[in-house]
Amino acid sequence: MIKDIRELAHDKAAYARELERRWSGLLSYRYIGRNHGSLNAGPVDNTVTLRRDMRNAAGGLLVSPLSISAPECGGQTDLESVPNPVIHSCQILDPGIGVKRIEVVASHCLKQGTRLGFSRSRIVDADNPARVLALMEGQGAIIGRPPEGLGKMPENRLEVLDSPDLPPLWQVFGAQRESAGVWTLPELSPDMASPDAALHMGPQHIALEAAAIDLAARLAGTDRLQMESWHVMFLARGKRGPFRLTGEAWPGSEGKLGVRVDLVDAGDGGRAVTTASAVMRRAD
Numbered sequence: 001m002i003k004d005i006r007e008l009a010h011d012k013a014a015y016a017r018e019l020e021r022r023w024s025g026l027l028s029y030r031y032i033g034r035n036h037g038s039l040n041a042g043p044v045d046n047t048v049t050l051r052r053d054m055r056n057a058a059g060g061l062l063v064s065p066l067s068i069s070a071p072e073c074g075g076q077t078d079l080e081s082v083p084n085p086v087i088h089s090c091q092i093l094d095p096g097i098g099v100k101r102i103e104v105v106a107s108h109c110l111k112q113g114t115r116l117g118f119s120r121s122r123i124v125d126a127d128n129p130a131r132v133l134a135l136m137e138g139q140g141a142i143i144g145r146p147p148e149g150l151g152k153m154p155e156n157r158l159e160v161l162d163s164p165d166l167p168p169l170w171q172v173f174g175a176q177r178e179s180a181g182v183w184t185l186p187e188l189s190p191d192m193a194s195p196d197a198a199l200h201m202g203p204q205h206i207a208l209e210a211a212a213i214d215l216a217a218r219l220a221g222t223d224r225l226q227m228e229s230w231h232v233m234f235l236a237r238g239k240r241g242p243f244r245l246t247g248e249a250w251p252g253s254e255g256k257l258g259v260r261v262d263l264v265d266a267g268d269g270g271r272a273v274t275t276a277s278a279v280m281r282r283a284d
Contacts, residue, residue, distance in 0.1 A: 001197075002189075002197040003018065004195075004197040005019060005022065005082065005195040005197070006143075006144040009144065009145065009146060009147060011147075012148075015146055015147050015150070016150055016151070018195070019078060019146070019195055020154075022190070022193070022194075023039065023153055024153065024154070024155075025191050026192075026193075027172075027173065027203075028068050028200050028202025029202070030156060030157065030158040031160060031169075031173075032048060032054075033048050033158075033160065034048050034068060034069045035157075036077075038152075039078060040152060040154070040155040041151075041152040041154055041155070042154070046103050046104045046105070046107075047102065047103045047126045048065065048102050048104075049100065049101050049162075050065075050099060050101060051160065051166060052162055052163070052166055053172075054169070056213070056226065056227070057223040057224050057225070057283075058095075058224040058226055058283030060226045061092065061134075062169070062209060063090055063205070063209055063227040063230045063278075064202075064206045064209045065169070066092070066123055066133075067090050067205045067232075069102065070090075070121045070123055070134075071088065071201060072088060072107070072119045072121055072136045073085035073086070073117075073201075074086075074109070074112070074140025074142075075109030075117045075119035075140075076112070076140060078146070078195060079146065079150045079151075081142040081143075081144065081146070082142065082143050082144030082195065082196050083141070084143045084194075084196065085140050085141075086116070086138075086139045086140055086234055087232070087233050087234070088137075088138045088201070088230075088231070088234075089137045089230070089232075090134055090136050090229075090230040091134060091135045091228070091230075092133065092134045092227055092229070092230075093133060093134060093135065094131060094133045096125070099125045099127075099131070101125070101126035102126055102133060103124050103125075103129065104121050104123055104136075105122050105123075105124055105129065107119065107120075115141055116139060116140070116141055116142075117139070117140050117141075118138070118139050120135070120138070121136045122134070122135055122136070123135075143196060144196065169206045169210075170183075170207060170209075170210040173192070173202070173206050174203070175206065175207040177210075177214065181211065181218065181246065181247060182245070182246055183207055183210060184242050184243060184245065184266075185203055185204075185207050185242060185243040185245070185263075186241060186242050186243075187242050187267060188239065188240060198237035198238055198239055199237070199265075199273065201234065204232075204234075204263060204273075204274050207243075207263070208232065208263060208274065209230075209276075211247055212247065212261050212280075215249040215261070216249045216280050219250075219251060220251075220257055220282060222282065224282065224283045224284045225280040225283055226280060226281050226283045227278060227279075227280050228256075228280060228281055229279040230276065230278055231276065231277045231278075232275070232276045233275050234273070234274050235272050235273060235274060236265075236272060236273050238263070238265045238271075238273040240268045241265060241266070242266050243263055243264065243265055243267075244264050244270075245262065245264075247260050248260055252279070255282040256279055256280070257280045257282075258278070258279055259278045259279075259280070260278075261276045262274070262275045263275070263276075
């Protein structure tokens, strides 16, 4: 079983060691290439270099790398709390054709309560900040408190070079397509788990988007689709796995398609973990 870091809250040194081990081993930010100045020591860098695997079949931006780059779950960091996402929203204004790097800007907490926080940010073209690509909003819960005085951690950077041979993100994160519109994520592993021993939001965004595109493409007869609206509600912590994703798609007007995808913990009695809704548009 993966240890829940909250069990170490009484021991500052042990907590710090475990947090660094878990944070530096978490695949979500390392594979996307997102550095967090609030947690990582060294220069602040809120940019992410885009690769082919971060784009859809039409050449526009996938939503999951944006959502991982700007999780917006209340403004709390792992040095201040044990955060847990509740709601995440991303509205894509520009598919980012020709953009080489994105930057997360204006990230700030809107309100911080005793248990809940609300935050938002913008994603822009890092080389042309006036070009706004997406608006991000989120709500998060505080499910624990770390010992006071924890320091920032060294970045464990993972260099992923852009290449036509890069596998899709869903494959890297262990997702599999079982049948039309039915996807799975494997049992929980340390590189996919948040410090509180639950399925991290990164693999969830990636698998949910893959399933949503699959469902929409079957309905539209093409995978040349661009995400415009992405709304995710995290219902419960995914603690075991494997995780199963199913959903449904509907046609809309003016080339739009709507999709809902549910993620359940098949290893925990089919417990509902996350639900996502998406609005896409035909890109051709």
